[in-house]
Amino acid sequence: MLNIILLGPPGAGKGTQAARLQAERGMVQLSTGDMLRGAVAAGTPVGLQAKAVMERGELVSDAIVSALIGERLDAAAEQGAIFDGFPRTRAQAEALDVLLGERGRRLDHVIELAVDEDELVKRIVGRFTCAKCGTGYHDTFRPTQVAGVCDVCGSTEFKRRPDDNEQTVRTRMAEYRAKTAPILPFYEARGLGRRVNGMGPIDEVATEIDAILDGAV
Numbered sequence: 001m002l003n004i005i006l007l008g009p010p011g012a013g014k015g016t017q018a019a020r021l022q023a024e025r026g027m028v029q030l031s032t033g034d035m036l037r038g039a040v041a042a043g044t045p046v047g048l049q050a051k052a053v054m055e056r057g058e059l060v061s062d063a064i065v066s067a068l069i070g071e072r073l074d075a076a077a078e079q080g081a082i083f084d085g086f087p088r089t090r091a092q093a094e095a096l097d098v099l100l101g102e103r104g105r106r107l108d109h110v111i112e113l114a115v116d117e118d119e120l121v122k123r124i125v126g127r128f129t130c131a132k133c134g135t136g137y138h139d140t141f142r143p144t145q146v147a148g149v150c151d152v153c154g155s156t157e158f159k160r161r162p163d164d165n166e167q168t169v170r171t172r173m174a175e176y177r178a179k180t181a182p183i184l185p186f187y188e189a190r191g192l193g194r195r196v197n198g199m200g201p202i203d204e205v206a207t208e209i210d211a212i213l214d215g216a217v
């Protein structure tokens with residue numbers, strides 16, 4: 001039963017890989033934001049506590065986040081875990097060790113999907129979709145066959161996500177670097193840090209991750 005941390009900036013394909021690991025290996029993704037929303041909606045003891053804090057306009061403390069993760073680990077005692085969005089500080093990293101240790105578990109790998117930021121910006125910024133059928137396109141990598149006409153449904157209306165612009169993408173990457181910088185050295189010193197080329201095709205990224213999880217590399 002493996003416990004891993006998956007790291008990578010927005011757009012690196014972390015969500016895709018996490019979903020695959022859940023489907024193929026029965027692992028459970030513990031994403032801090034989702035867990036918080038889920039616990040509040042379900043009205044668990046920790047969720048009620050978090051709700052009260054948020055209603056006062058305060059930030060949810062490390063202690064609450066830790067309790068939340070403990071709650072989820074207990075509910076998924078027989079499943080491997082993929083941590084996403086936690087830990088983000090050295091103190092949280094140490095708290096995670098304790099949470100796992102209390103349950104006879106330990107962290108096996110910290111896998112970072114490494115990206116070329118300029119290349120990632122190009123991929124994200126050129127994205128657009130057909131407004132009618134939702135087919136995805138890209139200015140450079142997958143243009144429509146006839147300019148301005150959807151290959152699939154013939155619609156001439158397309159949409160772009162407002163946050164798929166260069167400035168927003170660069171800001172998100174800088175935030176990511178700032179958040180992971182404090183924890184990577186902590187794990188690298190313990191020999192847990194692994195890097196995978198996040199720029200390759202989805203299948204290749206998957207193969208690289210699987211090799212790490214299976215202890216083949």
Ligand SMILES: [Zn+2]
Pocket residue numbers: 130131132133134135150151152153154155
């Ligand atoms: Zn279409």
